[in-house]
Amino acid sequence: xxxxxxxxxxxxxxxxxxxxxxxxxxxxxxxxxxxxxxxxxxxxxxxxxxxxxxxxxxxxxxxxxxxxxxxxxxxxxxxxxxxxxxxxxxxxxxxxxxxxxxxxxxxxxxxxxxxxxxxxxxxxxxxxxxxxxxxxxxxxxxxxxxxxxxxxxxxxxxx
Numbered sequence: 001x002x003x004x005x006x007x008x009x010x011x012x013x014x015x016x017x018x019x020x021x022x023x024x025x026x027x028x029x030x031x032x033x034x035x036x037x038x039x040x041x042x043x044x045x046x047x048x049x050x051x052x053x054x055x056x057x058x059x060x061x062x063x064x065x066x067x068x069x070x071x072x073x074x075x076x077x078x079x080x081x082x083x084x085x086x087x088x089x090x091x092x093x094x095x096x097x098x099x100x101x102x103x104x105x106x107x108x109x110x111x112x113x114x115x116x117x118x119x120x121x122x123x124x125x126x127x128x129x130x131x132x133x134x135x136x137x138x139x140x141x142x143x144x145x146x147x148x149x150x151x152x153x154x155x156x157x158x159x
Contacts, residue, residue, distance in 0.1 A: 002062055002090060004097055007052035012042040015054065015064045022080040026117045040078070042066075050077060051105075053097045055090045065094040067101055074102035074150075076112045095125050103150055112146040122146045 007015060019040040024033045046052060046066065055063040063081040067074050076098050081090045102110045112122055113133055123129065127146035135141040 002055045002057045002093065004053055004055055004093060007042075007047070007054045007064065009044055009047055011054070011061065012044065012046070014061055015052075016041045018061055018064060018082050019078060019080040021083055023115070025083040025086070026115065051101055053094060053101070055081075055085075055094055062088075063090040063094050065098050067098055067105075069102075069105055069107060072106065072108040074098070074105065074107035074110045076110060079112075079114075079118075091121060092125070095122075099148065099150070107150055110148040110150060112148075113143050114146065116144060119144045119146075 016037075019042075020033055020037065023036055023040065028036075042052070050066050050068045052064065052066045054061055061082070062085045064078060065076065065080075066078040068077050069075070076095075079091065079094055079098065081088075081094070099110065110127075112127060113135075114122060119129070122144075123146075125148075127148050130145045130147050132142040133145045135143045
């Protein structure tokens with residue numbers, strides 16, 4: 001069983017490596033993964049400008065999600081699961097954290113720009129594809145873009 005918690009600054013390097021290993025799982029060559037390093041590297045300022053959640057079990061990092069906020073829009077900047085833990089519910093749990101955190105922050109929409117290999121996951125999570133956008137990491141390449149409209153939650157009675 002895993003637990004979700006806020007990331008700590010001392011584990012940013014390990015989280016970067018987790019992201020790179022997860023990306024490499026899809027068969028990208030070493031040169032491409034090397035080129036992804038800048039985009040996937042967590043920086044100390046990420047702790048201040050975003051919310052980062054990790055999934056762990058017995059002090060082992062299993063996955064990570066990062067949300068950025070602009071006005072009433074939450075951006076799922078990263079969601080990566082260690083390759084050995086794919087299809088175990090870690091991604092779903094981190095995505096659920098993303099939805100709940102975006103709701104609590106007052107976001108009206110959650111936007112996701114993802115690798116084409118992840119598109120099916122986001123569709124299964126209920127995200128609606130909105131076409132594609134230019135990759136932030138690789139100019140000239142396009143990536144799928146997904147949207148989730150965050151409807152206000154009804155408050156439970158007595159709250």
